[in-house]
Amino acid sequence: MSLASRNAVVTGSTSGIGLAIARALAKEGANVMINGFGEAGAIEKERSGIETEFKVKCLYNGADMSKPAEIAAMVHEAEEKLGSVDILVNNAGIQFVSPVEDFPIEKWDQIIAINMSSAFHAIRAAVPGMKSRKWGRIINTASAHSKVASPFKAAYVTAKHGVAGLNKTVALELATYGVTSNCISPGYVWTPLVEKQIPDTMAARNLTREQVIHDVMLTAQPTKQFVTVDQVAALAVFLCSDAASQITGANLSMDGGWTAA
Numbered sequence: 296m297s298l299a300s301r302n303a304v305v306t307g308s309t310s311g312i313g314l315a316i317a318r319a320l321a322k323e324g325a326n327v328m329i330n331g332f333g334e335a336g337a338i339e340k341e342r343s344g345i346e347t348e349f350k351v352k353c354l355y356n357g358a359d360m361s362k363p364a365e366i367a368a369m370v371h372e373a374e375e376k377l378g379s380v381d382i383l384v385n386n387a388g389i390q391f392v393s394p395v396e397d398f399p400i401e402k403w404d405q406i407i408a409i410n411m412s413s414a415f416h417a418i419r420a421a422v423p424g425m426k427s428r429k430w431g432r433i434i435n436t437a438s439a440h441s442k443v444a445s446p447f448k449a450a451y452v453t454a455k456h457g458v459a460g461l462n463k464t465v466a467l468e469l470a471t472y473g474v475t476s477n478c479i480s481p482g483y484v485w486t487p488l489v490e491k492q493i494p495d496t497m498a499a500r501n502l503t504r505e506q507v508i509h510d511v512m513l514t515a516q517p518t519k520q521f522v523t524v525d526q527v528a529a530l531a532v533f534l535c536s537d538a539a540s541q542i543t544g545a546n547l548s549m550d551g552g553w554t555a556a
């Protein structure tokens with residue numbers, strides 16, 4: 296499959312799942328705009344590396360996904376410099392773990408903004424172009440937590456359930472325009488986001504690092520293995536193919552059986 300004529304924006308793609316998705320789309324020939332935080336030199340190395348390795352255009356936009364105006368400007372910059380936004384991957388996300396009664400209000404607001412509202416703002420900006428060209432792929436990196444809850448993740452679980460609802464609504468609105476919208480819902484994927492939440496979970500549940508990995512994280516996952524970023528990226532690439540044109544409004548689990556339980 297080739298995505299050679301397509302242009303993609305992948306939010307939160309300086310690390311983890313987003314970076315793997317951006318690289319996988321570029322490998323199929325799509326031009327990509329990457330986004331996210333990080334050290335300028337490392338981001339530039341990644342950006343230029345994608346261009347050299349995959350012979351595509353790769354741009355970087357540092358929009359903060361908690362700022363609606365910056366999100367819209369990022370989509371418009373991609374349309375201007377790449378020609379269109381055919382594929383939008385709403386992936387940026389953060390985590391915070393705390394009992395609900397102690398959950399810091401500013402963390403709640405930040406997670407709702409970055410993990411949920413940013414998808415709305417990006418979709419809102421990208422949809423007019425997709426509709427006019429009668430082709431588009433919207434992919435939301437949701438989570439097993441868009442389907443089930445875990446304790447101490449009030450904001451994250453709320454935001455991901457919200458993304459799942461937004462996904463279904465957008466899919467219905469765009470169903471006759473050749474534009475699909477789907478969620479990919481991974482279980483635990485080994486990325487910096489997961490690694491960073493280990494200390495907080497250790498504190499919240501009074502556990503050791505090994506106990507958090509084996510008794511909290513992989514306990515939820517019947518296969519007892521982490522999902523890999525490349526597996527998530529491969530599903531994203533498939534959702535961009537013509538074979539996936541009738542998959543829309545779906546929330547596809549990739550969680551080692553977690554939500555089957």
Ligand code: NAD
Nearest residue numbers: 307308309310311312331332359360388438483484486488
């Ligand atoms: P990660 O920490 O490796 O990457 C997160 C990316 O988002 C980074 O590029 C970061 O710079 C960017 N980001 C964070 N805040 C931002 C902001 N305000 N503006 C712009 N960019 C911002 O995390 P990851 O594990 O790759 O997570 C990616 C997505 O996958 C998230 O939505 C996460 O909720 C979801 N997810 C992850 C897992 C997992 O186990 N890792 C499981 C299910 C879902």
